[in-house]
Amino acid sequence: MLRWIISPETRDLRDAPEFTAAVSALRSGQLVAIPTETVYGLGADATNPQACAGIYAAKGRPSFNPLIAHVPSLEEAEKHGRFDARARRLAEAFWPGPLTLVVPRRAESPVCDLATAGLDTIALRVPAARIMRDLSCAAGCPIAAPSANRSGRISATTADDVIEDLGQHIAVVIDTGPTPVGVESTIVALTDDVPRLLRPGGLSRGDIEAILGEPLKRTGADDEAPAAPGMLSSHYAPNARLRLDAQNVRPGEALLAFGLPLPPGAERAVAVESLSETGNLVEAAARLFTALRKLDASGASAICVMPVPCEGLGEAINDRLARASAPRP
Ligand code: TXA
């Protein structure tokens, strides 16, 4: 495994020999860990079924769970999916950025059936992170990339997280440091009359509704057929049990804090991580997965979590916390 550390001063990534190595790894069907602004992705050539099978195998992911195809531009995205006026408005407003659009798939798209899990829709995203867009251009393919963690586990927001979970399966790990947004992209489906929020994420519902001019319908796991198959009960699971909306810290628990003051019993917590001392939801989203990983490593049998308001990015944070605390299969 090659680890390519990119510093913020690096000007043209495409000049580096590691870039060439990553491109040939993608072209030959190997896996490359690629940072985006949300979380690290486990990337492969989305048109190569063997490469995509490698993603499912490495993650231990149920193969019915489709992958997001990352492309460099809306123009490229339109080769794979059909964008109506609403989809185009959202793409123009928020791409590149933490938004994934699920649209009807074009029959002529070369993205393989394994990547879309055989659905007649496709999830597309133009990430803000330049490296993903540059790699897609240079390799000449959309890049299928789920979050670079083992299936059902906490998403990876640093290259160390990726290597710990999946290092032995990956040809090149690209390391740009901690991801700035910290939770996955927001997923919106524009496949029928009503625009649907399939997964809250790094772009808030309010920002999207302002551009759409209509409310998003939340499609949850309680619907008969979950529209984002990945969004099933237990996910993002640490080893420790999670206790949400905690008003106090019980003996033996670690504390995931949000804001101040800390709740009674905090002084005897096994470990404490704060999402944001000032109650800032953007900072909290960026720290969420790293904080969960650290508290899990403390060996506490349970993690109690202070309440986080459900506005703005709080919707995505609460969604991930609810899944992390869900009963395990
Ligand atoms: O921020 C992100 O979105 C990250 C980075 C790497 O881009 N990726 C990510 O991928 O979170 P993943 O595979 O962990 O989550 C993708 C979600 C899954 O829940 C999957 O079921 C859903 O997208 N999805 C993919 N294609 C879909 C489709 N055609 N219809 C509905 N849901 C779809």
Ligand code: MG
């Ligand atoms: Mg994931």
